[in-house]
Amino acid sequence: MQNPYIPYPVEVIKIITEVETKDQKTFRLAFLNKQDEENFKYMPGQFAELSIYGKGESPIGIASSPTQPGYIEFTVQKAGVVTSALHAMEEGTKMGVRGPLGNFYPIEYLEGKNIVIVGGGFAFTTLRSLINYMIFGENRKRFGKITVVYGARNPGLLLYKDELEAWGKRDDINLNLTVDKGDATWKGREGFIPAVCEQVAPSSENAVVIICGPPVMIRFTLPVFFNLGFSKENIITSLEMRMKCGIGKCGRCNVGSKYVCKDGPVFTLAELDQLTKEY
Amino acid sequence: MEKRSIKKDALAGIIKKVAGDMLVYAPVKEEDGVFFRALGAGMEPQTTYANTKNAPKNIFFPHTEKMMKYTRTDKGMEFVENGDPAKDAVLFGSRPCDAKSFTLLDLLFDQEKYKDPFYCDKREKTIVVTQACVHPPYSTCFCTSVDGSPTSEAGSDVMLTDMGDSYLVEFFTPKGEKLLKYFGDAKPDAAAEAKKKEIAETAAAEIVSHIPAKEIKPILDVNFEHPFWNTIHQRCLACGTCTFLCPTCHCFDISDEVKYDDGIRVRNWDSCMFPMFTQETSGHNPRPSQKERWRQRTMHKFKYYIDMFGAISCVGCGRCVMYCPVNIDIRKIVTDISKL
Numbered sequence: 001m002q003n004p005y006i007p008y009p010v011e012v013i014k015i016i017t018e019v020e021t022k023d024q025k026t027f028r029l030a031f032l033n034k035q036d037e038e039n040f041k042y043m044p045g046q047f048a049e050l051s052i053y054g055k056g057e058s059p060i061g062i063a064s065s066p067t068q069p070g071y072i073e074f075t076v077q078k079a080g081v082v083t084s085a086l087h088a089m090e091e092g093t094k095m096g097v098r099g100p101l102g103n104f105y106p107i108e109y110l111e112g113k114n115i116v117i118v119g120g121g122f123a124f125t126t127l128r129s130l131i132n133y134m135i136f137g138e139n140r141k142r143f144g145k146i147t148v149v150y151g152a153r154n155p156g157l158l159l160y161k162d163e164l165e166a167w168g169k170r171d172d173i174n175l176n177l178t179v180d181k182g183d184a185t186w187k188g189r190e191g192f193i194p195a196v197c198e199q200v201a202p203s204s205e206n207a208v209v210i211i212c213g214p215p216v217m218i219r220f221t222l223p224v225f226f227n228l229g230f231s232k233e234n235i236i237t238s239l240e241m242r243m244k245c246g247i248g249k250c251g252r253c254n255v256g257s258k259y260v261c262k263d264g265p266v267f268t269l270a271e272l273d274q275l276t277k278e279y
Numbered sequence: 280m281e282k283r284s285i286k287k288d289a290l291a292g293i294i295k296k297v298a299g300d301m302l303v304y305a306p307v308k309e310e311d312g313v314f315f316r317a318l319g320a321g322m323e324p325q326t327t328y329a330n331t332k333n334a335p336k337n338i339f340f341p342h343t344e345k346m347m348k349y350t351r352t353d354k355g356m357e358f359v360e361n362g363d364p365a366k367d368a369v370l371f372g373s374r375p376c377d378a379k380s381f382t383l384l385d386l387l388f389d390q391e392k393y394k395d396p397f398y399c400d401k402r403e404k405t406i407v408v409t410q411a412c413v414h415p416p417y418s419t420c421f422c423t424s425v426d427g428s429p430t431s432e433a434g435s436d437v438m439l440t441d442m443g444d445s446y447l448v449e450f451f452t453p454k455g456e457k458l459l460k461y462f463g464d465a466k467p468d469a470a471a472e473a474k475k476k477e478i479a480e481t482a483a484a485e486i487v488s489h490i491p492a493k494e495i496k497p498i499l500d501v502n503f504e505h506p507f508w509n510t511i512h513q514r515c516l517a518c519g520t521c522t523f524l525c526p527t528c529h530c531f532d533i534s535d536e537v538k539y540d541d542g543i544r545v546r547n548w549d550s551c552m553f554p555m556f557t558q559e560t561s562g563h564n565p566r567p568s569q570k571e572r573w574r575q576r577t578m579h580k581f582k583y584y585i586d587m588f589g590a591i592s593c594v595g596c597g598r599c600v601m602y603c604p605v606n607i608d609i610r611k612i613v614t615d616i617s618k619l
C-alpha cells in the first residue's frame with residue numbers, strides 16, 4: 001500500500017534569494033526518481049509538505065507551474081524550525097517532498113473568463129503558478145483578459161523580479177505592480193492594494209478574482225470587488241491553518257467540517273460563508 | 280454464523296494458549312487499574328473486569344509510533360525504511376463500546392484516497408474479541424444514546440457473552456473464525472439464542488445514563504456563536520485527559536527525533552484541548568482560548584463527524600466523564616445543548 005507519509009526524495013538544484021531582506025528564498029527541487037516526478041502531478045493552487053529529516057515538515061504552496069517540467073519550486077519565508085533549516089541549505093542537498101496536497105484553483109471554471117489576480121506580499125506564490133500556467137503557449141487562448149495587481153511593502157520585497165519584467169512586456173497581461181513606499185529606482189505605482197484595485201477597476205463582467213495575501217489586505221480589498229459587482233462565487237482565496245499530516249487525518253486544520261489540507265486550501269467566498277469563522 | 284460454548288473457567292487458559300501462537304493484547308491488572316497489554320509469560324489476563332482505564336485504540340493507533348527511519352549522509356538525511364510492520368494479533372476483551380470505536384476510526388483512517396498505512400496494517404491483522412457487557416459496569420455508560428448497546432456487534436470479529444455458567448462465543452466474521460480451533464467443539468444449546476436475546480434486553484435496560492446525543496446536530500448547525508459556549512470551559516485545565524482516554528479521538532502530531540547520525544519520524548497523540556494545537560508560527564491562533572477548544576471538541580464529535588462521515592464520534596464509554604479532574608461532563612453538555 002502506498003504510504004502517503006513518506007516523502008519523495010528530491011535534490012535542491014537551485015536557491016534564489018528573492019528579496020533584499022534575504023528571508024524569502026525560492027527553492028528549486030528536482031526529483032531523484034523519474035517515476036516520482038510522474039506521480040507528482042499537480043495544478044496551480046496545490047501545496048506540498050517540504051520534509052527535512054531531523055527537522056520536520058512544513059506545508060508550502062507550489063510556486064512553479066505544471067507547465068515547467070523537470071523541477072518544482074517553492075518560495076519560503078524564514079519563520080521557525082523547518083523553514084530556517086531550509087534557508088540554511090545549500091544547492092546539492094537532498095531533502096523530501098510530500099504531495100501534491102489539497103485542491104487547486106478551479107481551472108475549468110476559469111476557462112473563457114476574464115481573470116483578475118490580486119496578491120499581497122509573499123502570498124503571491126501559488127498565484128505566480130497560476131499566471132505562468134495561464135500564459136503558457138496555447139493555454140493563453142483558454143482564458144480571457146488577465147489583470148494582475150501585485151504589491152509589496154517596498155520594491156525590494158517583490159518576488160520573481162525577472163518574471164515580472166517579462167510579464168510587463170507582454171500585451172496579453174495587464175500587470176499592475178505597486179509598493180507601499182517606493183525608493184530612488186522605483187518608477188511604478190505607490191499605494192496600497194485596495195486603492196490600486198479601485199483605480200484599475202476590472203470589470204466584473206464574466207470575471208473571476210483570485211486574491212491571496214495578509215488578512216488585513218484581504219479585508220480591505222474585498223469591499224472594492226463587491227463594489228465592482230463581483231459575486232461571492234467569483235471571488236476565490238486560499239486559506240492557511242497549522243498543518244501536520246496534510247491528508248485529513250491528524251485533525252489539526254479543520255474549519256468547521258472541512259479540512260483545509262484536503263478540502264482546501266482554495267475556497268470561494270461563497271464557500272467560506274458556509275464555514276465557521278475559525279481561521 | 281459459527282457459535283461455540285465454553286466453560287467459564289476455560290477462558291483464561293484459551294487466551295494464554297492463543298498467546299503462545301501469536302501476539303495477544305488482553306486486559307491486565309496494573310497499579311490502579313486494568314490496562315490492555317501485550318500478554319507476556321507469567322501475565323494473567325483478566326476476564327471479569329469492568330472496563331479498562333485506557334481505550335484499546337492504542338493497539339491500532341499507538342500513543343507514540345515510529346513512521347520511518349533515516350540516516351545522515353554527506354548530502355543530508357536520507358530515508359532508510361518504513362516503521363515496523365504489524366504482526367498478526369488478537370485483541371481480547373474489548374468492550375462493545377470500544378469495539379465500535381474502531382468502526383468510527385476506520386471511517387477516517389481507511390479512506391480510499393489517503394489510506395493511513397500504519398493504522399490499517401494493524402487493524403487488518405488484528406482479530407477483535409469482545410466481551411459483551413451483561414451488566415453495564417458503570418453509571419456513566421451511555422452507549423445506547425449513541426447507536427451502541429452493551430451487546431453491540433459493531434467492530435467485533437468474535438463476541439463472548441457470559442451466560443452464567445458458560446460463555447457463548449459468536450464468530451461474526453471470517454477473520455474471527457481463524458480462532459475457532461481454540462474454542463473446542465461444544466456448540467451452544469438450543470436455548471442459547473433466546474437467552475442471549477434476553478441478556479441483551481436486560482443489559483440495555485440497566486443503562487442509567489441517557490442523553491439526547493442524536494438530537495443536537497441541527498442545534499449545533501446553527502449555534503456556533505451561541506453564548507452557551509462561554510459557559511462550559513472555564514474550569515477546564517487543558518490537561519487533555521478526556522481526549523487521550525477517548526476511544527475515538529485521533530488527533531496526532533508528527534515530529535522528528537535524532538540521535539547522532541540516525542533519526543526517526545514519529546507520530547504522537549495530540550489534543551485539541553492543548554493551547555498550541557492550532558497555533559501558527561506567526562503567533563496567530565484560530566482557537567485562542569479554551570472556549571474555542573471545547574467548542575471544537577463538542578462540534579467535532581456531534582456535528583463535524585456526522586457531516587464528514589455520517590456518524591457521531593462518541594461511543595458512550597464514559598471515560599472522559601469519570602476521569603476529568605474538574606468533572607466536566609459531556610452528558611450534561613449534550614443535554615444542555617438540546618435545550619438551547
Ligand SMILES: Cc1cc2nc3c(=O)[nH]c(=O)nc-3n(C[C@H](O)[C@H](O)[C@H](O)COP(=O)(O)OP(=O)(O)OC[C@H]3O[C@@H](n4cnc5c(N)ncnc54)[C@H](O)[C@@H]3O)c2cc1C
Nearest residue numbers: 057058059060061076077080081082083241242243559560
Ligand atoms: C496551504 C499552506 C500554504 C503555505 N504556503 C507557504 C508558502 O508558499 N511560503 C511560506 O513561506 N509559507 C507558507 N505557508 C506557511 C508555512 O507553512 C509556515 O510558515 C511554516 O509551516 C512554519 O514552519 P516552521 O517549522 O518554520 O515553524 P515552527 O514554528 O517551527 O513550526 C512548527 C510546525 O508547525 C506547523 N505550522 C506552523 N505555522 C504554520 C502555518 N502558518 N501554516 C501551516 N503550518 C504551520 C508546521 O507543521 C511546522 O513545521 C503555507 C501554509 C499553508 C497551510
Ligand code: SF4
Nearest residue numbers: 515516518519521603
Ligand atoms: S479532562 Fe477535563 S480538564 Fe482535562 S482537558 Fe478534558 S475537559 Fe479539560
Ligand code: FES
Nearest residue numbers: 244246250251261
Ligand atoms: S493537516 Fe492533518 S488534518 Fe489537515
